[in-house]
Amino acid sequence: xxxxxxxxxxxxxxxxxxxxxxxxxxxxxxxxxxxxxxxxxxxxxxxxxxxxxxxxxxxxxxxxxxxxxxxxxxxxxxxxxxxxxxxxxxxxxxxxxxxxxxxxxxxxxxxxxxxxxxxxxxxxxxxxxxxxxxxxxxxxxxxxxxxxxxxxxxxxxxxxxxxxxxxxxxxxxxxxxxxxxxxxxxxxxxxxxxxxxxxxxxxxxxxxxxxxxxxxxxxxxxxxxxxxxxxxxxxxxxxxxxxxxxxxxxxxx
Numbered sequence: 001x002x003x004x005x006x007x008x009x010x011x012x013x014x015x016x017x018x019x020x021x022x023x024x025x026x027x028x029x030x031x032x033x034x035x036x037x038x039x040x041x042x043x044x045x046x047x048x049x050x051x052x053x054x055x056x057x058x059x060x061x062x063x064x065x066x067x068x069x070x071x072x073x074x075x076x077x078x079x080x081x082x083x084x085x086x087x088x089x090x091x092x093x094x095x096x097x098x099x100x101x102x103x104x105x106x107x108x109x110x111x112x113x114x115x116x117x118x119x120x121x122x123x124x125x126x127x128x129x130x131x132x133x134x135x136x137x138x139x140x141x142x143x144x145x146x147x148x149x150x151x152x153x154x155x156x157x158x159x160x161x162x163x164x165x166x167x168x169x170x171x172x173x174x175x176x177x178x179x180x181x182x183x184x185x186x187x188x189x190x191x192x193x194x195x196x197x198x199x200x201x202x203x204x205x206x207x208x209x210x211x212x213x214x215x216x217x218x219x220x221x222x223x224x225x226x227x228x229x230x231x232x233x234x235x236x237x238x239x240x241x242x243x244x245x246x247x248x249x250x251x252x253x
Contacts, residue, residue, distance in 0.1 A: 015223035022219050041223035045206030054185060054203040057121055062180040064125030069176050073135035074161060091133040101193055108194055115196040123194060124184045131176040138172035178239055182232055203228055
């Protein structure tokens, strides 16, 4: 509670201060709450225009990333492709590799997808992160005998994967979807590199509106950050049990 709740309360305390009160006492408890900071931050950051873009990017990118994780991880965890151990190690190694921004920029530019919403969705969608690793661990908890029984009954690979494995691995899929959504919602670097039209920006880019040349509007920036983070905080309250069950299942597998 201290580790996770304290930063949120500290952010809220800063967001409710006036600029003068923040300068005089940056870490003190607010004495005159400025609730209007949230409305001003919403307007100044143009979040009303950006938030629908973020919803589109998050939903589409999360679904793409989850599907890719399933398609990659299942045959590796079952040993249905050669070099299964190599792929398992690769799933771990890619977590530590830097993002190839120049390569991605050149790729979208030559495909005609630069400054294009579809191009950005594809880029964030393929950033599967820990998804294949989690799903590979979870699938190991599903009995292999189920694969053999389905094969004897004449069930094809893709039908078995979609009709049997996917329903049995809902906790893992929920976890992967949640982690993917959190990353895409908070993503800001790719958005500034791959998108040029302000009408296509995600909500995180609106935070730049509070950065000045010589000083920052810290209370408004805190209010804007709280606005951006609020959907994730609210969502986590309702879906935390799925996240925990998916991770525990992957560890046991």
